[in-house]
Amino acid sequence: MLSKPMLNHAMRIGILAMVACLSSAGSLLAKDDDDDDRQQEQERPPQVLKQGFESTDQILSDIERAERGPKYSAWLVESSRFLNVPHRAFQPDVGDPAFVDLPVNIGIIKAPNGDITLYDSGWKQLAYIFDWNTSCCWYGVRDQMKAIGLDPDRVVRIIIGHGHWDHSGQLSEFPNAVLYVQKEELKQIDFFLDYPVRFNAGHIRAVNTIDPLTGSQVGPPQQACARSPVCGYPPQTVQEILGKVLAGKAKIVDGRHEVAPGMIIHPAFRGHTYGSQLLQVNTARGQLVFGSDTYSSWTGIRDWFVANIQQTDTIQQFLAYEKCYVLTSKQNSFNNCVSAHEPTSYTAAYPITSNWWNIPGGNCSRAAELTLANGERTHVPASPDRTPPASCHSVVPPHAIHP
Amino acid sequence: MTAPWNRLLRPKPLILGAVLASLACLVALALNREAGIGSSPTTAQRTAEPRRPALTAAEEQYIRELGPIHGDVERSTMRMSLGQIFYRTQDLSRAELGTRVKEALASYQAAETRLHALEPPTSLRSEHLEYLSAVRLFKESAAEVLKMFTDGRDDHMLVAYPKSQEGSNKIREVGGKFWPHEFPPH
Numbered sequence: 001m002l003s004k005p006m007l008n009h010a011m012r013i014g015i016l017a018m019v020a021c022l023s024s025a026g027s028l029l030a031k032d033d034d035d036d037d038r039q040q041e042q043e044r045p046p047q048v049l050k051q052g053f054e055s056t057d058q059i060l061s062d063i064e065r066a067e068r069g070p071k072y073s074a075w076l077v078e079s080s081r082f083l084n085v086p087h088r089a090f091q092p093d094v095g096d097p098a099f100v101d102l103p104v105n106i107g108i109i110k111a112p113n114g115d116i117t118l119y120d121s122g123w124k125q126l127a128y129i130f131d132w133n134t135s136c137c138w139y140g141v142r143d144q145m146k147a148i149g150l151d152p153d154r155v156v157r158i159i160i161g162h163g164h165w166d167h168s169g170q171l172s173e174f175p176n177a178v179l180y181v182q183k184e185e186l187k188q189i190d191f192f193l194d195y196p197v198r199f200n201a202g203h204i205r206a207v208n209t210i211d212p213l214t215g216s217q218v219g220p221p222q223q224a225c226a227r228s229p230v231c232g233y234p235p236q237t238v239q240e241i242l243g244k245v246l247a248g249k250a251k252i253v254d255g256r257h258e259v260a261p262g263m264i265i266h267p268a269f270r271g272h273t274y275g276s277q278l279l280q281v282n283t284a285r286g287q288l289v290f291g292s293d294t295y296s297s298w299t300g301i302r303d304w305f306v307a308n309i310q311q312t313d314t315i316q317q318f319l320a321y322e323k324c325y326v327l328t329s330k331q332n333s334f335n336n337c338v339s340a341h342e343p344t345s346y347t348a349a350y351p352i353t354s355n356w357w358n359i360p361g362g363n364c365s366r367a368a369e370l371t372l373a374n375g376e377r378t379h380v381p382a383s384p385d386r387t388p389p390a391s392c393h394s395v396v397p398p399h400a401i402h403p
Numbered sequence: 404m405t406a407p408w409n410r411l412l413r414p415k416p417l418i419l420g421a422v423l424a425s426l427a428c429l430v431a432l433a434l435n436r437e438a439g440i441g442s443s444p445t446t447a448q449r450t451a452e453p454r455r456p457a458l459t460a461a462e463e464q465y466i467r468e469l470g471p472i473h474g475d476v477e478r479s480t481m482r483m484s485l486g487q488i489f490y491r492t493q494d495l496s497r498a499e500l501g502t503r504v505k506e507a508l509a510s511y512q513a514a515e516t517r518l519h520a521l522e523p524p525t526s527l528r529s530e531h532l533e534y535l536s537a538v539r540l541f542k543e544s545a546a547e548v549l550k551m552f553t554d555g556r557d558d559h560m561l562v563a564y565p566k567s568q569e570g571s572n573k574i575r576e577v578g579g580k581f582w583p584h585e586f587p588p589h
Contacts, residue, residue, distance in 0.1 A: 164589040172568075183492070190485045193478050232589040234578075235480040236571040242484045243568060245491050246561055252492050293589065310589060 045315075051255030052184065052269035058256075059326045062264050066282040069262020070112050074281060074288060074370040075148065075379065076338065076353060078346070079104040079122025079166070080138040081365075081389075090341070091297055093305045100343040101389070103366070104166050106141055107290045107338060108150060109263070109281055112373055116150065117263065118158045118177070119279050119290040120340065124169035136394040137364040142173050147359045148367050149379045159265065161292020162273040163189065163241065164232040164310075167340065171240040179244040180259065182267065183252045185275025186241070188311070189233050232273075232310065253277070266327075268294045270313040271320035278323060283371040286331025289324040290338045298339040298350050308341060338370070357384030364392035461524040466581045468521055469534070472514050473578060479510040480541060480571060487548070487560055501552050508545040514538050530577050537577075540570035 044053045082102040088095045090102065107119030122141050142152040152174070159180040160168045171179060244250040251257075257265040262282035269275060271294030279290040294317060295301060296308035301321045306314045324337040335351055346356040346366045353368040357380055369380050458466070486503035489495035495503075515538050523531035547563035550556070578585055 165586055166589055183494075186485060186488060189481065190489070193481050193485075232586055233481070234571070234575050234586055235477050235484065236568075236575040238481050238484045239564075239568045239571040242488055243564060245488045246564055252488075308589070 045319075047313075048316075049184065049269060052267040054256060054266060054323070056326055059266070059323055060329075062266075062280060063287055063327060063330060065258075066262045066264055066280055066287060069260070069282050071284050071373040072112075072262060072281050072371075073110040073373045073376040074283060074338075075108045075110075075150070076105045076345070076368045076370060077108060077141065077144045077148070077359065078137065078365040078367070079106050079120075079141060079144075079169075081136050082341075083136055090343075091300060091305055091307045092309070094299075102341040102343060103345045105338075105340050105342075105345060107279070108145065109279075110150065110154075110373075110376065111260070112375070114151075114154050115156045116145075116152075116154045117259070118155055118174070119338075120161050120167040120292050121158050121170045121174075123166040124173075137362075137392075138394075138397060139359065139363040139365045140173065141170050144359055144362055144365060144367070147362055157259065159259065159277070159279050161278070161290065161294065161340065162276045163237060164273065164293065165234050165237045166232075167292055168237050168240065172243055175247070175249070177249065179241065179250040180253055180257070180265065180277075181241060181250065182269075182275035182277050183254045184267075184269055185273060185277075186252065188274035189238065266323055268316065268320035268323070270311060270316040272296070272308060272317065273311045276320070278320065280327050284373060285371045286336055287327045288336050288338055288370065289327050291320065291324065292340045294320045295324070295337055295339045296341045298334075298337060298342040299344065301334050301337045301339070355380060356386070357381060358387055358392060360385065363397070364389065364394040459524065459526070462527055465521060465523050465527055465531075469518075469581065472517050473534075473574065473582070475510055476514050476538060476541065476574060479507040479514075480567065480574075483507040483545060483548070484567070497552070501549075504545050504548045508542065508549065511538055511542040511545060515542065530580065533573055534577050537570040537573035540566045540573070544570065 043055070044050065081104065084099045085102050087098055087100045090100065104122060105120070106122050109117040109119065111117075118141070123138070124140075145152045145155075153176075155174045155177045157178045157180060158171060158174060162168075163181060163185050168181075171177075241250065245252075253265060255267045259265055259279075264280045266278040266280060266289075267276075268278050268291070271278075272292065276292065276294045278292075278294065281288045281290065289295075293308050293310070297305070299305070300307040301324060304318065304321065306312070306317055321334075321337075325334060328334065328336040338352065339345070339350075342350050342353075344350040345353045346368055348354045352370055355370075356366050356368040359365050359367050360381070367379075369378060372378060482503050486495055486500045490497065490500040515535070518531070518535050518538060521531065544563040544567035547559050547566070549559075551559040
């Protein structure tokens with residue numbers, strides 16, 4: 001028989017244990033594998049950061065976890081389009097056709113309560129479009145949303161797949177939205193800004209520095225991003241991230257993170273950049289996985305080809321593909337992997353984007369309805385404009401500096 | 404009965420027929436292309452097709468001389484921005500942030516001096532002034548952030564931010580014109 005004080009103590013311990021158990025079940029934190037870290041340490045592939053690693057068991061359990069959340073509606077809009085990119089520069093293993101047009105896709109995810117999450121935020125560097133003269137169809141994402149019947153003021157968060165300029169622009173257009181970015185993404189920019197030349201006798205340099213060996217400038221105009229381990233982050237883009245941080249509207253994530261019920265961030269470090277991240281979303285057509293440039297090419301995921309190699313470890317890109325296969329294993333498989341630059345976007349060849357239309361007044365940019373949650377009406381017009389790209393005439397928007 | 408067919412098999416009608424068939428084929432191909440029936444994705448047309456005019460020797464020299472200054476300004480701005488981010492996330496100490504901001508301020512001051520030493524051609528005068536105004540904004544922004552190390556108030560970063568943001572927008576626009584390949588498709 002237990003005495004009364006002992007029973008009291010036992011009850012208190014039990015209540016504490018229950019609270020701890022419930023609170024840990026409610027959040028999925030980056031370092032939630034701390035308990036079995038020693039075991040994970042042995043199982044992780046070499047050169048993989050702890051917070052960047054997820055086991056297949058964890059990913060499988062994330063399917064069940066997300067399924068307990070609400071179902072979301074989702075669309076893609078095309079922020080702009082790179083024209084006539086040499087195909088092998090994009091996908092070294094694929095050269096047919098020789099040149100391709102690459103859309104820059106933004107994911108729009110709507111919760112049943114009307115809150116909207118953006119996955120990536122497109123670009124805003126208009127001089128680039130005008131002066132390099134190889135892009136078309138830019139249109140501001142707020143206006144795109146309005147044109148397809150979505151309220152940009154309901155955007156509560158922006159999750160950037162990585163921090164490159166063409167995926168993290170327009171952050172300041174959504175002052176109330178909370179930005180989600182991986183700490184590793186920011187750390188690597190900082191490190192490579194002052195790449196320690198002692199590592200390699202100076203042959204690899206930070207962009208826009210002078211090569212002490214040759215006296216020539218690394219970076220433009222001679223070499224663009226060549227010989228630079230980090231490129232693609234203009235001060236303007238980093239400034240916008242700073243703006244979010246200073247305004248208290250940023251969550252610097254360190255690995256796995258449950259954003260909301262039914263919406264989970266998965267790290268894909270070096271799947272494209274050092275701190276790339278995927279977004280799993282629970283929908284009526286199963287788990288969607290948005291991949292930004294880690295999933296640059298959907299056919300690359302389908303056929304197991306690498307794409308858009310930047311600060312990419314090709315093994316990590318394949319492991320990120322594998323995450324999509326696992327997360328979508330119950331329904332639709334790789335058809336639910338959502339790509340940022342898939343050349344066949346907005347055609348039947350990329351099935352999830354086949355329900356597409358030209359955004360009204362959207363400068364030839366396109367939208368696609370991916371899936372609808374219960375109660376969400378379709379946003380595809382009754383008579384959608386599906387004028388093919390070759391017949392659509394885009395214009396250059398006004399910008400500050402003209403040639 | 405066979406006379407009309409014999410006439411058609413003569414060389415002239417045959418050539419005319421072949422020419423007409425070729426023309427019809429070309430029209431069909433053009434219509435097919437316009438309708439976008441082809442299997443591979445096609446290219447959007449841009450109504451305005453601006454081509455950057457060839458640079459004069461003086462313009463090329465100015466842009467070449469501005470390049471290293473631009474590199475220093477960009478990296479200083481990035482280091483200062485990231486420094487503030489890491490300070491807010493408690494990954495960088497106050498002293499380390501102070502060092503970064505002081506270095507950035509010195510870099511902007513040096514950039515301003517170097518810019519004054521440049522002689523832009525008349526055609527690039529407005530871009531030169533735009534760049535100079537951007538550097539001044541960065542300088543003012545850094546000076547504002549530095550105040551937090553004297554009065555202890557971190558909200559100087561908030562006051563400083565719009566200036567550095569405007570400066571970043573300006574150098575991105577000028578950079579897009581002078582170094583269009585600086586940030587290729589990613």
